[in-house]
Amino acid sequence: MTCIADPARPGLACETETGSSLKLGFWATGTEVRLALLCIRRHYAAGLGPGETLDIAETVLAEVLNNICEHAYPAAAPGRIDLRLLSCCGRLGAEVRDTGRAMPGNRLPAGQLPQADRPEGGFGWFLIHALADGLSYRHYAGTNILRLTVPLRDTEAA
Amino acid sequence: MELLSEIRADALHVTVGEARIDSAVAIRFKERMREVAIGGPSRVVLDLGQVTFLDSSGLGAVVAVMKLLAPGQRLELCCLTPTVAKVFRLTRMDRVFTIHDDAGAAFAVASDCRE
Numbered sequence: 046m047t048c049i050a051d052p053a054r055p056g057l058a059c060e061t062e063t064g065s066s067l068k069l070g071f072w073a074t075g076t077e078v079r080l081a082l083l084c085i086r087r088h089y090a091a092g093l094g095p096g097e098t099l100d101i102a103e104t105v106l107a108e109v110l111n112n113i114c115e116h117a118y119p120a121a122a123p124g125r126i127d128l129r130l131l132s133c134c135g136r137l138g139a140e141v142r143d144t145g146r147a148m149p150g151n152r153l154p155a156g157q158l159p160q161a162d163r164p165e166g167g168f169g170w171f172l173i174h175a176l177a178d179g180l181s182y183r184h185y186a187g188t189n190i191l192r193l194t195v196p197l198r199d200t201e202a203a
Numbered sequence: 204m205e206l207l208s209e210i211r212a213d214a215l216h217v218t219v220g221e222a223r224i225d226s227a228v229a230i231r232f233k234e235r236m237r238e239v240a241i242g243g244p245s246r247v248v249l250d251l252g253q254v255t256f257l258d259s260s261g262l263g264a265v266v267a268v269m270k271l272l273a274p275g276q277r278l279e280l281c282c283l284t285p286t287v288a289k290v291f292r293l294t295r296m297d298r299v300f301t302i303h304d305d306a307g308a309a310f311a312v313a314s315d316c317r318e
Contacts, residue, residue: 100286
């Protein structure tokens with residue numbers, strides 16, 4: 046299966062390796078993040094087993110990618126994001142790389158719920174920690190490397 | 204950002220006509236909501252039945268809409284799809300909003316009045 050990026054937005058490069066793996070490169074903007082997420086959904090939807098869903102993966106990846114757009118690169122000069130995905134054994138593993146600013150203190154932000162009464166933001170890392178496993182982060186040679194896995198099955202009672 | 208709004212009994216029923224409220228459209232969503240709700244009825248019911256994906260930017264925008272309404276206005280939600288409901292539940296924002304299962308429940312008082 047090939048995943049054709051919108052030709053009007055040539056920033057999104059989508060390279061399919063096999064059915065279980067996917068490599069994407071795109072600019073750190075809201076529009077390209079949306080295209081990348083739709084591309085991931087298209088790539089993996091057909092291979093899902095019974096009861097499996099991409100909803101958790103999409104939520105987690107959206108938050109990770111939005112954080113890069115908002116915090117790693119200046120809004121006026123978005124840089125590239127490289128994303129590698131591998132699905133195996135009911136899980137989706139992701140490695141996300143960018144060359145923007147490092148995380149504060151070179152470590153993963155804590156995932157606490159925002160303390161404000163009616164918060165308009167600050168939910169992102171909470172959702173990532175709540176839904177993803179195996180989170181690791183390092184800043185190496187000017188590159189941020191974030192790895193995580195997400196389940197393809199929603200085990201939480203509705 | 205497509206929003207369909209109609210006055211329904213004592214309330215403004217606003218339906219989001221798109222599948223995603225994400226960081227690409229969160230600001231536009233907020234602005235459009237301000238336009239349709241301003242000067243409207245005191246009760247605003249936001250129908251998210253067509254929204255299958257809401258990220259934290261979208262969630263923040265929904266909270267922002269609640270805060271930008273006039274002092275006498277209040278925002279309620281209805282028809283959350285499972286993924287959207289999960290984001291509200293995980294972040295405990297389901298405690299901040301009145302959430303109706305469906306439009307029938309949201310406008311139950313109004314239909315009783317008509318009968």
